[in-house]
Amino acid sequence: LLERVGFIGLGNMGFHMVNNLINAGIKVCVHDINSNVMEKFSDKGVCTKETPFEVAETSDVVITMLPSASHVLDVYTGQNGLLHRGNLLTPWLFIDSSTIDPQTSRRLSATISNCVLKEKKGCGGSPVLLDAPVSGGVLGAEAGTLTFMVGGLQEAYLAAEPLFLSMGKHTIYCGGNGNGAAAKICNNLAMAVSMLGVSEAFSLGQSLGITASTLTKIFNSSSARCWSSDSYNPVPGVMQGVPASRNYDGGFSSKLMAKDLNLAVASAEEISLKCPMTSEAQAIYMGLCKEGHESKDFSCVFRHHYSGKDE
Ligand code: NAD
Numbered sequence: 279l280l281e282r283v284g285f286i287g288l289g290n291m292g293f294h295m296v297n298n299l300i301n302a303g304i305k306v307c308v309h310d311i312n313s314n315v316m317e318k319f320s321d322k323g324v325c326t327k328e329t330p331f332e333v334a335e336t337s338d339v340v341i342t343m344l345p346s347a348s349h350v351l352d353v354y355t356g357q358n359g360l361l362h363r364g365n366l367l368t369p370w371l372f373i374d375s376s377t378i379d380p381q382t383s384r385r386l387s388a389t390i391s392n393c394v395l396k397e398k399k400g401c402g403g404s405p406v407l408l409d410a411p412v413s414g415g416v417l418g419a420e421a422g423t424l425t426f427m428v429g430g431l432q433e434a435y436l437a438a439e440p441l442f443l444s445m446g447k448h449t450i451y452c453g454g455n456g457n458g459a460a461a462k463i464c465n466n467l468a469m470a471v472s473m474l475g476v477s478e479a480f481s482l483g484q485s486l487g488i489t490a491s492t493l494t495k496i497f498n499s500s501s502a503r504c505w506s507s508d509s510y511n512p513v514p515g516v517m518q519g520v521p522a523s524r525n526y527d528g529g530f531s532s533k534l535m536a537k538d539l540n541l542a543v544a545s546a547e548e549i550s551l552k553c554p555m556t557s558e559a560q561a562i563y564m565g566l567c568k569e570g571h572e573s574k575d576f577s578c579v580f581r582h583h584y585s586g587k588d589e
Contacts, residue, residue, distance in 0.1 A: 279338060284308070285309075290416050290419070298419075307333050329358035330354075330362075331362040334360045339370070339441070342375065346537060364394070375411055379541045379544060387455040391404050401431055409455060410428040411461075413427070418446070424448075425449070426446050427458045430455050463545060470563065473512060474579060476507050477512050477583070479497075490511075490516050494513070511577075526575045531572060540560060
C-alpha cells in the first residue's frame, strides 16, 4: 500500500531521512525548491520532480519536512501543490514531519479528508494526513534514530510504522490529528526551560566559586539531572562532542528553538492557558536571535544570556 514514497523538503533533516529510506530499499521521488540539493539526488539516480504535485502523481504516500506552517500550506494547497486537483489524488497518505502548530495541522487534515482519491485505497477510501514531527536533531536524522510523535487515524499510523522505523528508532502514537504537533511543541518547551534552568544554575554556581565540571557531576547524580546536564551540557569543555565544545556550532539552532517557543506560546494563548516559563524562554530566545546568535546551537544561552561574554 505504501510502496512509492514521495518526499518534499530536503534540508538539514529531510536530506538524511531520504537517504535512510533509500538505504532501506524504498523507492523514493523527491522535490525541494533548492536545485543544488535536488542535483545531489538526481546524480545518484533518485527520481526528482519540479513540483510537489508531480511528486504526488507518482506516490502512494508523501512525506513533508519543511521549515514552518506557511511552507507546509504552500506545498499542500499552493499552486501545483500536493492537493492540486483535489478531486483526483494519487497518494492516500500524507505525513507531515515539520514542526508546526496543532491548529494548522488539524485544519490541513480536514482539507485533505475532503479531497477524493483517484483509486479507492488506504483507510476508508479517503486521503489521510498524519502529523509526525520528530525529535533527535540532525544527528538523529543521519543515524536513523529519530523519535516520531504521531497524530491522526490509528489505522494509518499502523500502516506507516515501518516507514517511520526506516528513519527512526521510536514511534509514539499520540491520538487524533494535531496531537503529534502538540507533543512536539510541549517537548521543546520543556527542553528550553530545562536548558535555561541548568545554564542559570551553572552561572550562579561558577560565580559562587564552584566549577561547572563539579556541579555537573553533582547534578548528574542528584535530583537536578536532566538531558541538558547529562547529554547536552551547555558549558564549553565539560562534555566532548556537544555544541558547547565546538563554539556552539551545529546542533539545534536558537532560531528553531525561538520558532518552537512561538508555537507553544501561540497555542497557549489560543486556549487562554498561562505559561509563564514558556513566555520567559520565548523572550530570551527571541533576544538571542536579535543579538545575532540565531544560527548558534540553543545551548549558547549559557554563554550569551548568562555570562554576557561575547567571544
Ligand atoms: P531546513 O530549513 O534545513 O530544510 C527545509 C527544506 O525545505 C529546505 O531544503 C528548503 O529549501 C525546503 N523548502 C522550503 N520551502 C519549500 C517549498 N515551498 N517547496 C519545497 N521545498 C521547500 O530545515 P530542517 O532543519 O530540515 O527542519 C525541518 C523541520 O524539522 C522544521 O520544522 C524544524 O523545526 C524541524 N526539526 C528540525 C530539527 C533540527 O535539528 N534541524 C530537529 C527536529 C525538528
